[in-house]
Amino acid sequence: MDFPRDPSRRRLLAHGAALVAVTSGAAHAQTSPPASTPAVPAEAKPFPPYVAWKNQSQMIQHTATTIETKRSAYGTSIVTPADRLYIRNNLPAPDASIVNDRDGWSMAVEGVRSPRTLTVRELKSMGIETTATVLQCSGNGRGYFPSKPSGTKWQVGAAGCVIWSGVPVRSVVAALGGLADGARFITGTGGEKLPDGIDPKSVMVERSVPITNLEDALLAWEMNGEPLPHAHGGPLRLIVPGYSGVNNIKYIKRLAFTAQESDAAIQKTGYRISPPGQKHSPSEPSVWEMGLKSWINGPGPDTGPVKAGTVQIHGVAMGGMQAVKRVDVSIDGGQTWREAKLVGPDLGRFAWRQFVLPVKLEPGTYQLVCRAQDVKFNWQEETTPENSGGYLNAGWRAHGFSVTVA
Amino acid sequence: MDFPRDPSRRRLLAHGAALVAVTSGAAHAQTSPPASTPAVPAEAKPFPPYVAWKNQSQMIQHTATTIETKRSAYGTSIVTPADRLYIRNNLPAPDASIVNDRDGWSMAVEGVRSPRTLTVRELKSMGIETTATVLQCSGNGRGYFPSKPSGTKWQVGAAGCVIWSGVPVRSVVAALGGLADGARFITGTGGEKLPDGIDPKSVMVERSVPITNLEDALLAWEMNGEPLPHAHGGPLRLIVPGYSGVNNIKYIKRLAFTAQESDAAIQKTGYRISPPGQKHSPSEPSVWEMGLKSWINGPGPDTGPVKAGTVQIHGVAMGGMQAVKRVDVSIDGGQTWREAKLVGPDLGRFAWRQFVLPVKLEPGTYQLVCRAQDVKFNWQEETTPENSGGYLNAGWRAHGFSVTVA
Helix, strand or coil: CCCCHHHHHHHHHHHHHHHHHCCCCCCCCCCCCCCCCCCCCCCCCCCHHHHCCHHHHEECCCCCCCCEHHHHCCCCCCCCCCHHEEEEECCCCCCCHHHHHHHHHHHEEECEEECCEEEEEHHHCCCCCCEEEEEEEECCCCCCCCCCCCCCCCCCCEEEEEEEECCCCCHHHHCCCEEECCEEEEEECCCCCCCCCCCCCCCCCCEEEEHHHHHHCCCEEEEEECCCCCHHHHCCCECCCCCCHCCCCCEEEEEEEEEECCCCHHHHHEECCCCCCCCCCCCCECEEEEECCEEEEEEECCCEEEECCCEEEEEEEEEECCEEEEEEEEEEECCCCCCCCECCCCCCCCEEEEEEEEECCCCEHHHHHEEECCCCCCCCCCCCCCCCCCCCCCCCCCCCCEEEEE | CCCCCCCCHHHHHHHHHHHHHHCCCCCCCCCCCCCCCCCCCCCCCCCCHCCCCCCCCHEEEEEEEEEEEEEHCCCCCCCCCHCCCEEEECCCCHHHHHHHHHHHCCCCCCCCCEEEEEEHHHHCCCCCCCEEEEEEECCCHHHHHEEEEEEEECCCCCCCEEEEEEEEEHHHHHCCCCCCCCCCEEEEEECCCCCCCCCHEEEEEEEEEEEHHCCCEEEEEECCCCCCCCCCCCEEEECCCCCHHHHHHCCEEEEEEEEECCCHHHCCCCCEECCCCCCCCCCCCCCCCCCCCCEEEEEECCCECCCEEEEEEEEEECCCCCCCEEEECEEECCCCCCECCECCCCCCCCCEEEEEECCCCCCCCEEEEEEEEECCCCEEEECCCCCCCCCCCCCCCCCEEEEEEC
């Protein structure tokens, strides 16, 4: 296990790298000693401006809007820092000027007894709550489906554990007189600018989740102790704990309590669990609750050679809507298992837990896998059935890998 | 309450500001839109290079080695991000090149049955544990002592809540055969370069804490999910949960289990609770355990005008060695109190808790104070007795302030 180097220097260098594109000579722009390895590998494309502040050496850029965390870049201190948290935007982010006046951002609330438009400033007067959740792209793990469904081939890195702070949605509803009759869904609409000349419903980011999430949902303006970065949905983002990324609406501009699910394509026919090779249909299950899942981060497939002796096998485990109870680790591909220890603070049922298992390894090749159990005694599935969108892969076997110990 | 703006842009601008000094024209060096306010106020001195990556607009620079977090910069999501965490170095930080090979950093272990020198690589094979602690400078709150003792006039910002990850000290001791006979203290020595020509004992950073801390102490290589920044003690720092900052040795190069406290000046005569105006003496209590303390962050003295209506009064409360049980808030300087709600995940007894109290405020002037109670039913003290070093100020009255509501 070889943890990466000083994030501060990397960040500087990442900026340095970004600046190369726009300054005539940035070699003298470093304010700390040069790193022994470049922050951005020679073959890697620099990140686009809206995420140029990310720790580029710790991430994998698939496209300008799909960037994942390297498996080796997850630390063991539970939280995922903003500068190494994955990026997945269904539409280009709105202009960054929207965070110039964070408190002035406004959101329409509909489907309550007294509907009205609220600014972030007003929301801040209605309550403060803080919740840790796993934020995970619906397609995380898609790269491990054998049939290679179309879409970004995410490995484990389209996920992170984040501490959000904002106002509970239930407090906003209470302040506006309660739910209107017939509300069965929480529907959030993102504030992205839509392309001209095409049906807005075909591209807009608008998702509905069951009203049962009213108890836990949050309108967040802060992430890990800092104002919510623009690239992650700032000034304001809907957080639906336990639900996959797409349901956590960035730049939220409308929050509606509706009788029906949104008829936007992203809800109606997008993000559905459909049989392989078939188009999505509204009759199929929506990609909502995340499943029970775990994976090993160290030593990892990208850790480099492992030295014989005692090795601390560590990773993360998440329960979706339930807390994780236990994690088992196998070094022989699942033939035999040992129970790992859960370490560190428990940030609640929507967060992930860190686990560690010390194992003495002789030289040889090992197939490392892990599987989690939740507090309802469910075990993580061995294999997630294929689906046409390649969503919600949580199979423990596919998330394993081999390491060679010398 | 007006939370600060996008940290990513600020960070960029902070770099931009730092770069101004070394590039001929940095106006075109921004990769995001210009901020409406400058990251570094015109009158503020840019941060020195080793901390140039900090979010300068959110901090107060007293000197190059004493930099605190603004009260308004504490969020409500418990953790304090590295880029707004305070800086207090007793000696200049070693050259940043020490983090070029983090795993190669070595530390001598003495006072065990099998003393030896261990690299971080070896420590990483011995165990992983994760602990959240309040890191707080011994002098935090000094600025609120009426007698103005000499030293940095910290307000509330020489503190933060950090999630550390590393190996438990007890695991290292176990791996080296257990403690040698007579060990009564854990003594850590920092790896700072000492100035030539003066007695090393007079300047070296070497502190001893009671051996009772063996259960909880950690050798940390990671902070909030990223490799421990050089400015905060990376590659390796001793963390003594519940103990004030100076006991958490940065760049630790020697860990000794000793029969006596260190005879370095910083331990022998420094950091002692002495009567006002008197020099420190080894017979006086060392600045070790932190006390029960809380303060309000928003609305704060630097929040700006507060609008009449419901206001969410929020802040943090820490118990030192015990968990916090309760926090009360007063808007009339302590004449009447209301119990606040503790919000967010509980990161354990060494972390702080966030608290929130919604209060309806009519136009007028209010004196905001808060006081915490720990699980042993102790209440935070109203006034901390003065001491010559101005240490460990935890008095609730002095940490209050007035706000005007219009």
